[in-house]
Amino acid sequence: MNFDNFDAVAAAEAELCTIINAALQKATAAGTLPGAPAPAFVVEIPADTANGDFATNVAMVGAKAYRLPPAKIAAAIVQQLNLTGTRFNKVEVAGPGFINFFLNQQYFEDVITAALTLEENYGRTNYGGGEKVNVEFVSANPTGPMHLGNARGGALGDCLAATMEWAGYNVTREFLINDAGNQIVKFGHSLSARYMQHFLGEESHPFPEDGYHGADITALAEDYIAEYGNALLNTGEDERAAALAAYALPTNIAAMKAALQTYNINYDVWFSEQTLHDSGEVDAAVEKLTARGYTYTQDGALWYKATAFGAEKDEVLVRQNGIPTYFAADIAYHYNKFAVRGFERAIDIWGADHHGHVARMKGAMDAIGLDGSKLDIVLMQLVRLTRGGEQVRMSKRTGNAITLVDLLEEVPIDAARFFFNLQGPGSQMDFDLDLAVAENAENPVYYVQYAHARICSLIKTLAAEGAVFKGAQGLNLSLLRHPTEVELTRHISYLPGEIKAAARTYDPARITRFAIDLATLYHKMYAACRVKGEDAALQQARLALTIATRTAIANCLRLLKVSVPESM
RNA sequence: GCGCUCGUAGCGCAGCUGGAUAGCGUGUCAGACUCCGACUCUGAAGGUCGUGGGUUCGAAUCCCGCCGGGCGCACCA
Secondary structure: OOOOOOOHHHHHHHHHHHHHHHHHHHHHOOOOOHHHHHHHHOOEEOOOOOHOOOOOOOHOHHHHHOOOOHHHHHHHHHHHHHOOOOOOEEEEEEOEEEEEEEEHHHHHHHHHHHHHHHHHHHOOOOOOOOOOOOOOOOOOOOOOOOHHHHHHHHHHHHHHHHHHHHOOOOOEEEEEEEOOOOHHHHHHHOOOOOOOHHHHHHOOOEEEEEEEOOOHHHHHHHHHHHHHHOOOOOOOHHHHHHHHHHHHHHHHHHHHHHHHHOOOOOOOOOHHHHHHOOHHHHHHHHHHHOOOOOOOOOOEEEEEHHHHOOOOOOOEEEEEOEEEOOOHHHHHHHHHHHHHOOOOOEEEEHHHHOOOHHHHHHHHHHHOOOOHHHEEEEEEEEEEEEEEEEEEOOOOOOOOOEEHHHHHHOOOOHHHHHHHOOOOOOOOEEEEEEHOOOOOOOOOHHHHHHHHHHHHHHHHHHHEEEEEEEOOOOOOHHHHHHHHHHHHHHHHHHHHHHHHHHOOOOHHHHHHHHHHHHHHHHHHHHHHOOOOOOOOHHHHHEEEEEEEHHHHHHHHHHHHHOOOOOOO
């Protein structure tokens, strides 16, 4: 058996579609079904395995085309079904006309063998066909520290990227540095005010009303003074602001890189927005839109006809003062992703408060001659921290809003990455600080890691008694008949498909939930089926399942970049 | 006002390319197990799937209206 690109579920579904279509043809030829185009049926896994391992609705959806009651259609199909040589050994008609299929033993044995053979690659597929995908996430403003939203976005984006890699996409992780535009100017003037206040007193230099008030701004100004003294005291405000910003930006960016690295996030590309202005790509994008007839001038500004592409209102591309807007830069940026760097798909992870930007950004891709449907935006809802059931807003230490760095000082990296992926991006999330640091089964990440550690311990214990797994050859896996063994194996068989589904729906939370369910099923099996002390054949079979389980759990954790402890 | 998004058991959530009796965790109550690692199991209780229509053989799922929460509607990003 070839395990390359192994997905037991997909293979079984494909096989069912084939034999069902064959049965339809034979039934038509035999005259038990009227000649009509084959109905668009689906094959799926019933919620309750009492209704089979797989089921199809072909008889129900075909009722209209065949002008026959579903039960009669189902009977005609079942009569012609040939299960010989397939993964299935039993079929039945049930309920309103479902045809239910039951797997034979071989399916389960193949799953265990595949996990044992593929090891750290079990779960990987080429579903994505190597499609070149850019995943951009966090892209925090370099004017200040990263916040909780960035923490969620980081865990989400990095795990989404990993999910897509496992599903066979060619993924680039990217961080856009917003080192141009208004907020950098504001940043500079805020630094300048702190700088001047240092030498001339608080009252001397009014702080800009829309400036950044954080303590980090003062600290950066102090750092500059410590290094370079009062050289900027007598320069013009703009020159001073620019000099301070040019000093502080690299400092902040380096801090972000360091923080994200401790968060186990490593980007392939740190993309500077400023380079788009310097290279003329922003101007070129604006010109391209103009050439295509989608801009106009009004009140001295250059507008883009966003309404022609589904947006609610038109947008300014170049301000009256001649400076392009962020929107113009963003169009150039995404143009660069597709047209310059050749990504076939771009995925952006944004805070839900940016949702108003989605339609116009996608529309702008169409306007500039690309395909807006290749740009997908994942909107992420906000997250609240709770401790003792109460919302936590401020850091006790700094008195400011809790930053990503604050969070990681309190909560293990594993817990942060896992917790932020417990729910899909669209749900408003409460992050329970008490639970995240808890070392007990209530804590889902601990629970999953514990299952893995327990397996490792069991294997070690058995090895001490001389009971070592002898490999896939000569196994009698048909001995694994206990319901908990079957359900565990079944769940392991779902892993490749689950990763595909997570990649397709941009929802890595499926992986954390899968891992939790897997751990639960293992614990159930462990409680019901002993390995130690069983006769050799059964012991080897159970060791095989145990090791396959370890592989599946470990691969989920590896994908999430959560540590995989052998003991804890 | 317009738009996006969410609304499922006391609480936290899954299910949403339409399928069978709506699940999981937690919490409450009653019990079992406690043997390879702290695990696990059984039972009880808990639901107008926000609401009203529509489409369908079939709707938590798709469509429309309404109610409620969050967010957005800058020559900010």
